[in-house]
Amino acid sequence: MSLRVSRQGRLVDMVLDRPPVNALDGETYDALARAFDDAEPEDVLVLRSAARHFCTGQDLAEHQSDKTAEQAAADLRRGAAAVIAALRCRAPFVAAVHGGAIGAGALLACAADVLIASEDAWFGLPELQVGVTIGGAVAQRTLGGPLTRRMLLTGERIGAAQVATLGGARLVARHELARTAQEAAQAIAGLEQPLVALARRTWGNDERESAAAAYEAEIEQFLAR
Numbered sequence: 001m002s003l004r005v006s007r008q009g010r011l012v013d014m015v016l017d018r019p020p021v022n023a024l025d026g027e028t029y030d031a032l033a034r035a036f037d038d039a040e041p042e043d044v045l046v047l048r049s050a051a052r053h054f055c056t057g058q059d060l061a062e063h064q065s066d067k068t069a070e071q072a073a074a075d076l077r078r079g080a081a082a083v084i085a086a087l088r089c090r091a092p093f094v095a096a097v098h099g100g101a102i103g104a105g106a107l108l109a110c111a112a113d114v115l116i117a118s119e120d121a122w123f124g125l126p127e128l129q130v131g132v133t134i135g136g137a138v139a140q141r142t143l144g145g146p147l148t149r150r151m152l153l154t155g156e157r158i159g160a161a162q163v164a165t166l167g168g169a170r171l172v173a174r175h176e177l178a179r180t181a182q183e184a185a186q187a188i189a190g191l192e193q194p195l196v197a198l199a200r201r202t203w204g205n206d207e208r209e210s211a212a213a214a215y216e217a218e219i220e221q222f223l224a225r
Contacts, residue, residue: 003031004050010189011182012043012091017050023059024104026075029082032108036085036093042193044185045093047086047108048178054095054121057103058130073223076132079104080219083138086111087212092188092196096181097121097160098174107135110142110168111211113200114188116181117160118174124158125151133222137214141207142168 002018002025014035016022024032039045049055058079067075086093086108095112102124109115109123125148127135140148143158144166150156164171172180188196200208 001031002028003035005031005035010043011185012039012045014045014047015050016048016055019051021053021100022049022051022055022105023061024055024057024079024082025059025062026078029079029104032082033085036082036089039089039091039093041090041197043091044189045089045091046096046181046185047093047112048096048181049098051099053099053105054097054101055105055108056100057105057126076134076219076223080134080215083107083111084212084215087138087208087215090197092200094181094184094188096177097169098177100124103127103130103135107138110139111208112142114184115142115163115169116177116184117163117169117171118177119160119171120174121160121169122157123151123160123163124155126155128152129155134215134218137211137218141211144168 004015004017006013018028083104092113094114094116095109096116097109098118098121100122101109103126106123106125125135125139127133136148136152143163147158151158160169160171163169
C-alpha cells in the first residue's frame with residue numbers, strides 16, 4: 001500500500017510509502033482522498049512520509065503523450081481531489097515534512113492545520129514549468145501570496161527555515177520530526193472537539209473552504225483555457 005493508515009484512539013497516522021520519493025500515482029491520490037474524507041470530526045490526523053522525501057508530487061511516469069484531453073483533465077481532477085479533501089477534511093491534521101515537498105506534495109503540506117518541518121525540508125511549486133497553472137490558492141495559505149507567486153513564476157525552491165521565519169511551519173531537527181508531530185496531534189486531541197470544529201469553520205471566515213473553492217476555480221479555468 002502506498003498509503004498506510006492506522007488508528008490509535010483519536011489519532012490517525014497516515015504514512016506515504018511509495019519509494020523512492022513518494023511520487024503520487026492515481027491510486028495514491030485516491031487513497032489520500034478517502035482517508036481525509038473518512039476522518040471523523042473528533043479525529044486528529046498526522047500525514048508523514050516513510051520515503052526519502054515527503055512527497056515529490058505527480059508521478060510523471062503516469063503521463064502519456066497520447067492521452068486525450070478528456071483523459072488528461074480526468075487525471076488532473078483526480079489528483080486535485082486529494083488536496084481538496086485535505087482542505088475540507090472534518091478533522092484537523094498535522095503534516096510532518098522532511099526532504100522535498102514538491103507540487104502536489106507542497107500543496108498537501110500547505111493544506112495542513114499545523115505544519116512541522118525538519119531542517120532538511122524544502123518546498124517547490126514547479127507547476128508552470130510543467131505546464132499547469134494551479135496551486136496558488138492552496139500554497140498561499142502557508143507561504144503567503146508574494147512568496148507563492150515568486151515560486152510559481154521562477155521555480156525557486158524554498159527551504160523550511162524560510163517558511164518557519166514566515167510563521168508557516170515549526171522547524172525541528174530531523175530526528176525530532178515524528179515525535180514533535182505526534183505531540184502536536186496529541187495536544188489538539190486534548191482540546192474540546194466542538195470548539196476545534198467551530199474554530200476551523202470560523203477562522204478567516206472559513207478560509208479552508210475559501211481555499212478549496214479557489215483551487216477548484218483554478219482547475220476549471222485552466223481546463224477551459
